[in-house]
Amino acid sequence: MRKIFPLCTLVLLSALSGQALAGANTARLNCTGSHAGQALTLMGDVPASIVEVDLKLSYGGQTMRLASPQAETSESTDFRHGVFRLEAALSGSNKLQLQAKPKSIKYKGSMGAGKLNASFGAILKNAPEPFQSALKGAELTCIYAYEV
Template sequence: MKKTLPLCTLVLLFALSGQAIAGANTAQLKCTGSHAGEALTLVGDVPASIVEVDLKLSYRGQTIRLASPQAETSESTDFRRGIYRVEAVLPGSNRLQLQAKPKSIKYKGSMGGGKLNASFGAVLKDAPEPFGSALKGAELSCTYAYEI
């Protein structure tokens, strides 16, 4: 049976056209901060090209895992233009959305060159339950590392 790429994959390819796609690898995302006096972390693998997501969000002693195929993900990455956003949607309209503060992004390298490291401040625009509205608007310091 012949397999074809889903439309969302083709859209992702065009979205990344400003940066060459050099293999299907993941990037490491690590975000830390505190909210209401409690430690908050978001760490794991995010798509750097066309690969699945595996993130863990931890807060107040609880951890939620957002992983493919249960979590449908999308990512917008263009560090040159100050853009980084990752979203993971779980069943039941439960989702996580992290967005970088555009002017905070600092990066070195390129995906086309096979290695990219970035750091930025970010805001949780949405968080899955049981955190939901408690974490909406929480600020994090993030690093993003990609290497073939």
């Protein structure tokens, strides 16, 4: 015999499943390297299924925070096809653009399964002021971790 759930039960179950995912919509990004003999780091939370960011870029004794809602972000992630791009725009052309080197991406798991870990080499295509001229083209080694 087939049971029919009342509509309110289905709506409630849908709402609860959405809330369960809402708490884990970011991934952790940890990038390190050196440029012109100085340590360079980019660390923090990046979008996974929502567009929010909270990153810290450090270089030459200075640290800059890029966080939502001041930093408008977009991300394209498809590790299976060698794609990871992150952009955080502060205002106008003042933005951070990080792009993975496609052939360097190694990953295990999947977002659909609720757990993904990846490592890759990346290039800062653009960096926000006051780092813009010093860091454009800098290379980093990154670790990306997502878990529901």
